[in-house]
Amino acid sequence: MQRILQPGDIEALDRTNPQRIRLPHPAQVFAERAARLEQKADGNPIGDYLRFVAQIVKAQQKAAANVQTAAPDAAQIALAQAHSMPLLPAANHIDPVWQDVLIQLLDELDSAANVPDALKPTLQSLRTMRTEDRNTLARRVLVGLLTESADLAAAPIVMAALQVVFADRASKLQESDVPYTDPATVCPVCGTPPVASVIRIGGRDAGLRYLHCGACCTEWHMVRIKCSHCESTKGVKYQKVDGSDDTVLAETCDVCHTYRKISNQEKDPFAEPLADDLATLMLDLLMSETAFARASINPLLPMAEADAAPEDNA
Missing domain, CATH: 3.90.1670.10 (FdhE-like domain)
Known part of the structure; x- marks a missing residue:
């Protein structure tokens, strides 16, 4: 029996027209990442840390099912395309919902079995931190201004919450929304390397x-x-x-x-x-x-x- 190809199938066979942008499907991304981390943990010198990160990523997967962010409007898209710049530079476009995601991740980690004891004070500090201070820390994490040991310890958890929000926002885009950036060595959506x-x-x-x-x-x-x-x-x-x-x-x-x-x-x-x-x-x-x-x-x-x-x- 012959199968009639649909337009999307035809494009998939066109090797002269590569897909320029692969926008994320957050739940799938986090599920595959967690599984890979657990697979690579066996026999790895940092296996315990990989298993802990897998727990974070599983928490991201749960949070991704509920988070709701707003997609950029037509004016933002047109501006970015006109100037060949990233659509929503991460440090300048932090959706407030990231704080709710952070609390969800902290709740999941509180019940996880393999959280290092040395990290528990950091989790508690993030939970009790003022909203303004969390936002300041988030911006420092995104631009790499981490000089204190407390910042370094908190950074993976903060970044995990931000990833959920940024991935959800990116998933709402169409490939045609995403500008061609100059240089092409940073993310055309959020400007991150x-x-x-x-x-x-x-x-x-x-x-x-x-x-x-x-x-x-x-x-x-x-x-x-x-x-x-x-x-x-x-x-x-x-x-x-x-x-x-x-x-x-x-x-x-x-x-x-x-x-x-x-x-x-x-x-x-x-x-x-x-x-x-x-x-x-x-x-x-x-x-x-x-x-x-x-x-x-x-x-x-x-x-x-x-x-x-x-x-x-x-």
Whole structure:
């Protein structure tokens, strides 16, 4: 029996017209991320932390089912497209609903079995913090101004709440709403640097590389063999830990002297960019012995921000 292709099916077969933007489906994103974290925890030197983060992500999945954010209006979309700038820069567009999501996450973590005792005072501090102080902390987390140990401890929880809100807002967009940004190395929706990139499998996206936003979970297409930090096509190379497979590599650039990890679903169909980045700290340790600095942090492991990326032309 012949099957009649619908318009969406035809587009999926068109390899000359790659999908530019992959907007998130929050519940699916968080479910896949939690499962991957639990899978990668077995035998991992930071397995306990990965299991704890999986608990956070499961709480995100629950919160995502109830959160309601407002999509940007036509004027915001037109302005961003006219100036090739991100649609809703994260630090300047924090929806107040994020505070409700934070409380939901704290409630879930209070009942979780594997919350480190050392973190419990941080959870209590976040619960009792004034609304204005929480908003100030959220902005500092988003721009990377974390200097105190208390801020570093709170940052993954704050970022988890913000991710739920930003992902929900991004999910309400259409691809045509999202501007082409200049530079193309930040998220076109919220202006956040990518945490990592991923080579996707299946349909229209098969074999294509997408940068993955660490805040709103949007992905945007960037060709392979191109630096995701400075967009150079010269001196891009790949490194891995001896004895490991090729699922996660460090993509290095000889021009800006940075690296960012790339996960490959062709090697492992369950690869998930943020989870795989977090689970491969051994690769970061290897890279710390080289001349390459990490281009951006993992939002659920803010300690990495101590390795600030150099200037592009350093």
